[in-house]
Amino acid sequence: MTRRRPVASTAKTGLRRRAASPARAEKLNKLTLGQLDYHLGYVLRRLQIWVFQDFIQTLATMKVRPAQYSVLLVIEANPGRSQAAIGQTLGIERARLARLLHELERRKWISRRASGSDARSHCLHLTADGEKALVRIKSLAAQHEARLADHVGAKRRTQLMELLRDFG
């Protein structure tokens, strides 16, 4: 990392820099990335790291991680579904999802009800508290998304969205 800088909003919001330091870090002249520059996976990952770091920081006040956020949204959009269905949709291992849901349940944001049709599975729902929290969470997520648009440029964000959204 170490590049990045221009964007107005980063200064405004006091984002965070990796090297952070004041121009003195520039002492180490920049190295070339070599053939790394020709790997889509690498440039993809650099942006992805930026996104996660900004997301985590933006939602720090609610202590919500990306995976938790994705689970909350999918439960909201598909109330009453099982852990297996949620996990499969998001690509989260059932073992990991069990622990993740445990935490969300502890916070009273979701409930697991017994399923009438299959005694093995649980029906997942947001609680009233969960819905209330999600309003605030979505607002913060929107701030993050705006900052991302600012980081890559609104037009580039739209283009990336179109390229990535529909090939799945």
Add this chain to the structure above:
Amino acid sequence: MTRRRPVASTAKTGLRRRAASPARAEKLNKLTLGQLDYHLGYVLRRLQIWVFQDFIQTLATMKVRPAQYSVLLVIEANPGRSQAAIGQTLGIERARLARLLHELERRKWISRRASGSDARSHCLHLTADGEKALVRIKSLAAQHEARLADHVGAKRRTQLMELLRDFG
């Protein structure tokens, strides 16, 4: 995850299914992603996960992880530089880089020589073994890249590359 297996034919048609799995998994009717679909970070991450999994699998015979690969390429392109410089270029914490280099050194792929100008720092170089291994590694990485192009489509890959490479 569960999907994977970038079969050529599906990539060619651009169809691809997320659940990918053996048709029986279709039993669980597909859930909607809700507002997740409007987060660039999410779609970015899905592809990024695919890339890493394919990369790791493709380079499994050489037991090379993405981070190790990136370090090898940057050392190759910038021989004699310090750990600090490498780490800063790639955005890898110096603590983590130290362990990572330890492993590469154990495998005789890199060497750390004392720096003449600063007794604190090490100069990093590929060994002859390292250069030889890197030939094989790059060949596997190229296979991975080709599979990625097949997965997203060659044209889309190029477009993504252009959008992501130069805004840093």
Add this chain to the structure above:
DNA sequence: TATTGTTATACTCTATAACTATA
């Protein structure tokens, strides 16, 4: 037999802090 959810283990990656030896 297969699936749902659970617990447990192990490994990678990230983020710190503390330490040394230099500068």
Add this chain to the structure above:
DNA sequence: TATAGTTATAGAGTATAACAATA
């Protein structure tokens, strides 16, 4: 006082395996 490198710890994410209850 700051930097280069090391070691240690803790947390998240990923990947397994094993288990009980149920299908």
